[in-house]
Each structure stands twice: as structure tokens, then as C-alpha cells.
Amino acid sequence: MKTQKLLYLHGFNSSPQSHKAQLVAQYMAEHNCLDLLLCPQIPTVPEEARQLLEQIVEQTLQRYALNYIGSSLGGYYATYLAEKYSGSAVLINPSVKPYETLRAYLGKNKFYFDEGEWDFDESHIRQLEAMKVDDITDPERYLVLLQTGDETLDYREAESKYRDSQCIIERGGDHSFVGLERFIPQIMQFSKIRCD
DSSP states (O other), X not given: OOOEEEEEEOOTTOOTTSHHXXXXXXXXXXXXXXXXXXXXXXXXXXXXXHHHHHHHHHHHHTTSEEEEEEETHHHHHHHHHHHHHOXXXXXXXXXXXXXXXXXXXXXXXXXXXXXXXXXXOHHHHHHHHTTOOOSOSOGGGEEEEEETTOSSSOHHHHHHHTTTSEEEEESSOOTTOTTGGGXXXXXXXXXXXXXX
8 A cells, every 4th residue: 555645735926934834844743754745846837836746746646645735826736636636635725716816916926935026927827727627526535624714715715616525614714724733633634644
């Protein structure tokens, strides 16, 4: 039986240094399973992101089983990958239609974790739309964590799309998902990650 690994996918303009990624990595380090975590820097250009993530997944699947955890835009990517390659996905305040919601960010964008900036344009919107998953084929493969106070995305869109999946909806909170550390043991169990 193949060892299970976990691919963490960060959000728009974010990085593996994000608070949520660090919480997951810290938990896995403390429980002696950090070697089971993959957490790449995802390219800003969606087509480049797709190519890199597919390459990582295909290489990893040669030796391991793979599940996904995605935050915001990373949740959109996680859904795409889970539907294309199978595996389960944990989605944290996921973006359901980034090709619509990210229109607000067209133009110059700054990264959250370094000094750089980049131009987000209409071609990137089209690239995002090309990864759209219309129908979830196996709803029980998804665990969706939502907070109603998300100021960036309307949680009801994810609640509707993943209505047949396991959804945990908390009142209040925000887009960062306040108190994620409370759910990390459940995330590990759902993702079949064997930690001490």
C-alpha cells in the first residue's frame, strides 16, 4: 500500500509562508510527519500553476498516494486536481468562481510575503476558467471548512457547490479562517495522513 502524502495549495498572491500553511506544517512537524507534506510556491499565472501542480502530482503519484488541502484559490486548484487525479481534498474558505471574483484584482498586484509585484490580466481570467469543475463527482471526498464572516468570498457559493460534501460552517470568522488549528487533527484524519 502506498504511503499517503498531502499537497498544500496556498491562495492568491500568497505563499508557503502563509499562516494556514505554517499551522499545518507546524502540526505535522510536532507529530513527526512533516515529510508527508508538499507545499510548493504556486506560480501567479494560472496556466503556469496548472502545469507545475500537474507535474508535482504526476511525479508524486508514481510512488505515493496523494490528497489535497487548499485555501481560497488553492481550494479551486485542489478541486481541479482531485477531480482530475482522484484523491480527497480539504477546502478552507475555497474560491468557487475565481474567474469572476478575482476580476477585482485585475492590474498590478503585490505579493503578501515578498516585495515583488505582477500584472493580473484578462488572459489569466480565461486560464482560471479553463480549470472550472462543473460537477463534483464524489462529494464524500471533500471536507469543506467555511466561516460566514469571510470578507473576501461569499461562503454560500461554496456551501452550494459542495452541498453534498461534509461542510463545517462556523458563524463569524474571516477569510483567513480563524482558529484553523482546532481542525488540523480532523484534517489529518480525513486526509489519511499517519502522524504520531
